[in-house]
Amino acid sequence: xxxxxxxxGLWLVLSLFFASVVHAAPLDTxxxxxxxxxxxxxxxxxxxxxxxxxxxxxxxxxxxxxxxVAKTLSQLATQTGQKPALIYVVPRxxxxxxxxxxxxxxxxxxxxxxxxxxxxxPKVKQFSLAITDPRLKPSNQYLPAAQQLYEWMLxxxxxxxxxxxxDTLIFCLGVGLRTLPLSALHDGQQFLxxxxxxxxxxxFTLTDTLYSDIRRAPVLAMGASSFKEHxxxxxxxxxxxxxxxxxxxxxxxxxxxxxxxxxxxxRTSQAFKIIHLATHADFQPGSPxxxxxxxxxxxxxxxxxxxxxxxxxxxxxxxxxxxxxxIGDRNAELGFAGLAVQAGVKSAIASLWYVSDRGTLSLxxxxxxxxxxAPIKAEALRQxxxxxxxxxxxxxxxxxxxxxxxFSLPPELAGQNxxxxxxxYWAAFTVVGSPW
Numbered sequence: 001x002x003x004x005x006x007x008x009g010l011w012l013v014l015s016l017f018f019a020s021v022v023h024a025a026p027l028d029t030x031x032x033x034x035x036x037x038x039x040x041x042x043x044x045x046x047x048x049x050x051x052x053x054x055x056x057x058x059x060x061x062x063x064x065x066x067x068x069v070a071k072t073l074s075q076l077a078t079q080t081g082q083k084p085a086l087i088y089v090v091p092r093x094x095x096x097x098x099x100x101x102x103x104x105x106x107x108x109x110x111x112x113x114x115x116x117x118x119x120x121x122p123k124v125k126q127f128s129l130a131i132t133d134p135r136l137k138p139s140n141q142y143l144p145a146a147q148q149l150y151e152w153m154l155x156x157x158x159x160x161x162x163x164x165x166x167d168t169l170i171f172c173l174g175v176g177l178r179t180l181p182l183s184a185l186h187d188g189q190q191f192l193x194x195x196x197x198x199x200x201x202x203x204f205t206l207t208d209t210l211y212s213d214i215r216r217a218p219v220l221a222m223g224a225s226s227f228k229e230h231x232x233x234x235x236x237x238x239x240x241x242x243x244x245x246x247x248x249x250x251x252x253x254x255x256x257x258x259x260x261x262x263x264x265x266x267r268t269s270q271a272f273k274i275i276h277l278a279t280h281a282d283f284q285p286g287s288p289x290x291x292x293x294x295x296x297x298x299x300x301x302x303x304x305x306x307x308x309x310x311x312x313x314x315x316x317x318x319x320x321x322x323x324x325x326x327i328g329d330r331n332a333e334l335g336f337a338g339l340a341v342q343a344g345v346k347s348a349i350a351s352l353w354y355v356s357d358r359g360t361l362s363l364x365x366x367x368x369x370x371x372x373x374a375p376i377k378a379e380a381l382r383q384x385x386x387x388x389x390x391x392x393x394x395x396x397x398x399x400x401x402x403x404x405x406x407f408s409l410p411p412e413l414a415g416q417n418x419x420x421x422x423x424x425y426w427a428a429f430t431v432v433g434s435p436w
Contacts, residue, residue, distance in 0.1 A: 031097050036109040040066040043088050048203045054334040064205050066107040072209050074103035079211045080375050084168035091117045091174045100157050102164050110156035121176045128327045132353045134424040146186040168197040178333035179325050179352050184427035193385045197378035199435035202338045208346040211436045214273050214316045215372050220266055221252040223278030224296050234412050235357040236278045242365035243276050258296040271313040283325040283335045291335045310344040320350040321364050340433030347377050351428040358395055359425040366393050366402045378435030385426040
């Protein structure tokens with residue numbers, strides 16, 4: 001029965017993909033003829049329209065060219081000391097198209113004939129299913145798919161990336177790829193997260209590219225540990241305590257204090273640049289109203305988030321520490337990849353799947369330590385992922401061991417040692433929106 005369901009799900013994804021191809025004739029022609037400079041604004045327009053249709057909004061429609069993107073990336077490289085590149089990954093019926101834009105350079109197009117959508121999308125599904133179950137034996141069953149996807153999506157561009165000393169990759173992904181755990185792609189020796197800071201965006205025109213240093217930004221930390229309709233999150237009180245401690249916040253808000261009214265009240269009292277919500281957040285099939293963030297007493301639906309007016313005062317970063325996404329569903333991936341835009345924040349950090357309580361606690365407690373010194377948000381997350389991968393952050397003998405030293409966990413969280421080096425624990429978390 002599971003195999004039948006998976007096949008039906010794959011068939012639906014492919015049907016939606018091929019349906020979208022029918023409406024992309026100008027883009028297809030530009031890509032087929034190698035007119036990559038012409039293709040870039042067409043990619044932007046095509047994908048922006050997909051997000052407009054999903055969220056039922058009209059985004060501002062500025063004309064953007066490959067030269068505009070390259071110029072912006074150059075400015076950000078100067079401001080941040082990090083050298084970024086944008087990669088459009090365009091799945092098509094007969095091949096995969098890659099378009100690379102780097103600072104001050106003309107765009108580069110690479111065609112991967114070995115990866116048509118009918119081959120690529122099942123491999124993505126296989127990879128996602130394997131990596132989200134750390135109980136599989138052997139534990140590296142995800143690796144062949146991780147290496148194959150790397151070969152298709154990164155290897156054709158490696159020479160250009162190395163020659164230009166790129167250290168930050170911004171992925172703009174097409175249908176079926178928007179919830180791909182990018183950081184766990186593997187070149188045979190290293191994970192992608194060991195080589196680059198990473199983020200995913202819905203479109204460059206939908207990304208806030210203004211840089212702001214948030215290393216000392218105030219954090220509003222809120223969350224819930226018990227729910228009526230969800231499994232409990234017993235680590236949340238400890239997570240919020242550690243977030244508050246590591247950011248020198250004066251307090252945090254738990255359970256009954258985690259309401260929409262209090263969230264708005266705290267935002268009115270202080271211009272928090274970072275909002276950390278330790279609670280369930282589900283990105284589900286269907287319309288945006290089916291996806292939500294669970295508050296103590298209510299659900300905040302995805303289609304309601306713009307009403308929060310988080311642009312004034314502006315929120316630089318929204319962190320959701322216990323998310324779950326219907327991987328492989330076109331609408332769910334639109335909701336996830338469009339999270340920052342819909343929430344009205346510059347960037348979001350969220351998980352593609354629900355990670356264990358202690359794994360989330362370990363990653364989040366270390367993230368805010370790294371955020372105090374990293375030049376950009378995506379680099380802070382990368383450093384945390386590497387720390388888990390290399391077991392520098394770990395749970396051992398009832399203690400959370402990290403860069404700040406050991407922290408004794410309460411008995412309900414102590415339990416057995418957990419190997420947090422598996423990508424299940426760290427590859428779920430991703431930057432959505434601006435990496436800066």
